[in-house]
Amino acid sequence: KINGDRLWASLMELAKIGATEKGGVKRLALTDLDKQGRDLVVGWGKEAGMSITIDQIGNVFMRRDGTNNALPPVMTGSHIDTQPTGGKFDGNYGVLAGLEVVRTLNDLKIKTEAPIEVAFWTNEEGSRFVPVMMGSGVFCGAFSLETAYAAKDVDGKTVGDELERIGYKGPQVPGDHPIGAYFETHIEQGPVLEDADKVIGVVPAVMGLSWYDCVVTGMEAHAGPTPMGLRKDALQVSTRIMQEVVAIANRYPPYGRGTVGMVQVFPNSRNVIPGEVKFSIDLRNVNDELLNTMHEEMLAFIDKTRSESGLKISIERVSYYPPCPFHPECVDAVRSATAKLGYSTMDVVSGAGHDAIYAARLAPAGMIFVPCKDGISHNEIEDAKAEHLEAGCNVLLHAMLERARV
Amino acid sequence: KINGDRLWASLMELAKIGATEKGGVKRLALTDLDKQGRDLVVGWGKEAGMSITIDQIGNVFMRRDGTNNALPPVMTGSHIDTQPTGGKFDGNYGVLAGLEVVRTLNDLKIKTEAPIEVAFWTNEEGSRFVPVMMGSGVFCGAFSLETAYAAKDVDGKTVGDELERIGYKGPQVPGDHPIGAYFETHIEQGPVLEDADKVIGVVPAVMGLSWYDCVVTGMEAHAGPTPMGLRKDALQVSTRIMQEVVAIANRYPPYGRGTVGMVQVFPNSRNVIPGEVKFSIDLRNVNDELLNTMHEEMLAFIDKTRSESGLKISIERVSYYPPCPFHPECVDAVRSATAKLGYSTMDVVSGAGHDAIYAARLAPAGMIFVPCKDGISHNEIEDAKAEHLEAGCNVLLHAMLERARV
Ligand SMILES: NC(=O)NCCC(=O)O
Ligand SMILES: NC(=O)NCCC(=O)O
Numbered sequence: 001k002i003n004g005d006r007l008w009a010s011l012m013e014l015a016k017i018g019a020t021e022k023g024g025v026k027r028l029a030l031t032d033l034d035k036q037g038r039d040l041v042v043g044w045g046k047e048a049g050m051s052i053t054i055d056q057i058g059n060v061f062m063r064r065d066g067t068n069n070a071l072p073p074v075m076t077g078s079h080i081d082t083q084p085t086g087g088k089f090d091g092n093y094g095v096l097a098g099l100e101v102v103r104t105l106n107d108l109k110i111k112t113e114a115p116i117e118v119a120f121w122t123n124e125e126g127s128r129f130v131p132v133m134m135g136s137g138v139f140c141g142a143f144s145l146e147t148a149y150a151a152k153d154v155d156g157k158t159v160g161d162e163l164e165r166i167g168y169k170g171p172q173v174p175g176d177h178p179i180g181a182y183f184e185t186h187i188e189q190g191p192v193l194e195d196a197d198k199v200i201g202v203v204p205a206v207m208g209l210s211w212y213d214c215v216v217t218g219m220e221a222h223a224g225p226t227p228m229g230l231r232k233d234a235l236q237v238s239t240r241i242m243q244e245v246v247a248i249a250n251r252y253p254p255y256g257r258g259t260v261g262m263v264q265v266f267p268n269s270r271n272v273i274p275g276e277v278k279f280s281i282d283l284r285n286v287n288d289e290l291l292n293t294m295h296e297e298m299l300a301f302i303d304k305t306r307s308e309s310g311l312k313i314s315i316e317r318v319s320y321y322p323p324c325p326f327h328p329e330c331v332d333a334v335r336s337a338t339a340k341l342g343y344s345t346m347d348v349v350s351g352a353g354h355d356a357i358y359a360a361r362l363a364p365a366g367m368i369f370v371p372c373k374d375g376i377s378h379n380e381i382e383d384a385k386a387e388h389l390e391a392g393c394n395v396l397l398h399a400m401l402e403r404a405r406v
Numbered sequence: 407k408i409n410g411d412r413l414w415a416s417l418m419e420l421a422k423i424g425a426t427e428k429g430g431v432k433r434l435a436l437t438d439l440d441k442q443g444r445d446l447v448v449g450w451g452k453e454a455g456m457s458i459t460i461d462q463i464g465n466v467f468m469r470r471d472g473t474n475n476a477l478p479p480v481m482t483g484s485h486i487d488t489q490p491t492g493g494k495f496d497g498n499y500g501v502l503a504g505l506e507v508v509r510t511l512n513d514l515k516i517k518t519e520a521p522i523e524v525a526f527w528t529n530e531e532g533s534r535f536v537p538v539m540m541g542s543g544v545f546c547g548a549f550s551l552e553t554a555y556a557a558k559d560v561d562g563k564t565v566g567d568e569l570e571r572i573g574y575k576g577p578q579v580p581g582d583h584p585i586g587a588y589f590e591t592h593i594e595q596g597p598v599l600e601d602a603d604k605v606i607g608v609v610p611a612v613m614g615l616s617w618y619d620c621v622v623t624g625m626e627a628h629a630g631p632t633p634m635g636l637r638k639d640a641l642q643v644s645t646r647i648m649q650e651v652v653a654i655a656n657r658y659p660p661y662g663r664g665t666v667g668m669v670q671v672f673p674n675s676r677n678v679i680p681g682e683v684k685f686s687i688d689l690r691n692v693n694d695e696l697l698n699t700m701h702e703e704m705l706a707f708i709d710k711t712r713s714e715s716g717l718k719i720s721i722e723r724v725s726y727y728p729p730c731p732f733h734p735e736c737v738d739a740v741r742s743a744t745a746k747l748g749y750s751t752m753d754v755v756s757g758a759g760h761d762a763i764y765a766a767r768l769a770p771a772g773m774i775f776v777p778c779k780d781g782i783s784h785n786e787i788e789d790a791k792a793e794h795l796e797a798g799c800n801v802l803l804h805a806m807l808e809r810a811r812v
Pocket of ligand 1: 351
């Protein structure tokens with residue numbers, strides 16, 4: 001069994017970097033704070049005797065040799081970047097649970113046949129740079145290194161330049177790195193486990209996701225003298241689409257999701273009718289056919305709104321991945337480790353994307369969920385219980401040992 | 407008659423300060439660019455032999471003595487701050503038309519009995535700092551100097567500090583300054599004159615205005631795993647109110663106006679359900695009773711939305727002034743000057759607020775409108791014809807001479 005106190009202490013230590021007043025963490029990908037977080041974790045990895053490899057997209061792999069190093073490593077990992085209003089556990093838990101597994105193996109002087117690796121992937125959150133899950137996406141070839149390097153934040157800074165600046169543009173070619181099996185522990189980020197009072201979520205699949213940028217262009221004009229009938233109000237037209245995004249998701253329960261999370265209004269002055277509004281759309285479903293139906297309904301609604309309003313409306317898909325069922329062998333490894341340890345458990349479909357879905361394109365993969373308070377994440381008040389985090393890490397240890405062999 | 411070419415040349419010279427790529431001007435109140443614009447105009451005033459007074463809120467008065475300086479001055483003026491996407495004429499025209507009147511009187515060696523003053527008022531636009539029409543508002547006692555000094559921009563900078571920084575916190579107590587009569591020339595900022603093919607708008611009244619800040623507070627959570635039915639999506643609730651603002655205005659034609667111009671979404675990340683949305687509401691009407699009805703309907707809708715959604719919604723009125731009918735003597739002075747000069751004319755209610763409505767609380771006041779292209783202002787493509795600007799300035803000259811006496 002792993003050391004739950006040590007795991008908790010490491011989580012709290014890492015959470016100091018970018019800590020917010022409300023108890024959350026703001027450590028956006030490739031910022032100075034991200035560098036500090038990376039340095040801390042790499043330092044811990046070295047202390048635990050692991051060797052470090054960094055690839056060209058900044059993914060970091062910390063390796064503990066096995067007795068047969070010709071075997072591909074059994075890998076675990078996640079990310080340490082956070083949302084602008086993020087919590088202490090999202091991603092961070094997956095990385096530090098992996099570290100805790102290695103520390104435990106060291107304590108117990110256990111040698112595995114296959115090597116063990118703990119990875120942290122670059123820019124999983126996708127809130128500073130799109131595409132989301134960038135590091136694992138480049139690693140598995142879902143998109144190119146060039147695409148990723150060219151991605152810009154709102155200030156126009158690129159991933160390529162920022163990686164260089166913080167010293168994490170490594171030499172290794174992404175993907176030039178075999179994987180035997182991949183496991184990822186994560187807080188659920190939803191309310192299902194807590195509601196059902198279960199400790200371990202076995203994850204059969206992750207919902208597919210479509211992200212869009214929508215731009216509505218009207219004509220800015222003075223809010224006083226411009227008669228209502230002569231306006232081309234980009235915000236009013238945008239609000240219709242924003243409402244439809246939610247209406248579409250509501251038509252496809254229980255796994256339809258629709259969210260507008262990001263809005264920019266131009267010129268954003270209180271006495272100017274908005275001339276342009278840009279906003280994001282996030283659609284999800286665990287069934288790819290339904291996800292596609294949602295996509296089609298949204299495009300049709302935008303066409304209708306365009307002709308009714310006479311305003312220019314552009315829509316561009318900026319990210320997409322299909323639903324990802326995990327490998328039966330890895331799902332079973334998680335299920336049997338949970339049974340062996342005697343934790344209460346249920347299956348939970350993941351609504352959030354995870355690096356595991358890209359790792360799953362290269363190797364058998366599976367995930368382990370633990371409950372988080374009120375199902376809340378992407379929020380500074382995100383919280384999780386030490387005993388649940390410890391349980392998830394124990395399941396990880398046993399699932400990895402099953403694959404890596406002692 | 408005034409010199410239309412000289413007026414145009416001065417307008418184009420001032421428009422270089424803060425010129426935007428699209429041919430507009432961005433010279434927000436109390437920025438470095440505002441200081442440059444102020445310095446240029448003050449320099450021109452001195453060249454025209456005027457003495458300069460600056461008051462504690464940064465209003466600038468440029469004075470040409472009369473033959474009887476015991477008489478209160480006949481004043482004209484406007485503002486030189488602009489919107490973030492502003493044009494060359496809004497406000498600037500009123501100030502430079504006043505300057506052109508003085509230059510013309512100098513050329514023709516005309517002495518007036520009462521002194522003539524050209525004022526420019528601080529932060530008329532209200533887009534960097536609220537309240538709008540701040541300088542003239544403090545001057546007439548609509549709100550206090552302390553309130554104005556404490557006003558903050560989005561970066562937290564205050565009016566008091568910014569006035570000091572640009573060197574325009576003068577010694578004179580605002581309002582400690584008699585006015586005999588006040589005239590203001592301005593582009594119409596609406597489509598009425600152009601539609602009717604008239605050159606001069608006589609302005610009987612200005613619409614009243616109510617501004618609000620509305621904050622909807624939900625709960626930020628992850629866009630993927632959070633089921634639709636468990637969300638507290640602050641943006642979705644906000645879009646209902648945003649649509650109602652327009653619906654209310656549409657119920658009170660022809661002078662009802664409703665606009666949401668400014669929106670901020672928190673945390674503004676594409677995979678986070680918005681936890682908080684702040685937005686502005688702008689309601690106007692020329693009839694105070696109807697304006698109040700609109701106000702009541704909006705509050706009732708917000709109450710209804712609050713109880714239906716269960717989200718916290720706060721609404722605060724941040725600016726209000728009632729409709730302002732102008733003084734019959736000044737309206738007549740404009741009307742008869744227009745008739746004498748033979749320009750085509752009609753009455754136009756002003757949808758935009760102007761410094762004249764605050765000056766009107768201290769002295770008889772009136773306004774002169776000229777057409778602007780497509781009725782567009784608060785937009786970089788704002789435009790006006792030199793011949794119309796010249797005509798408005800001639801009307802100003804004659805209306806002022808009638809009141810100041812030769
Ligand atoms: N786990 C997580 O928050 N991933 C970010 C991508 C997503 O929005 O699902
Ligand atoms: N004239 C003008 O644009 N004034 C600003 C205040 C308003 O929005 O009416």
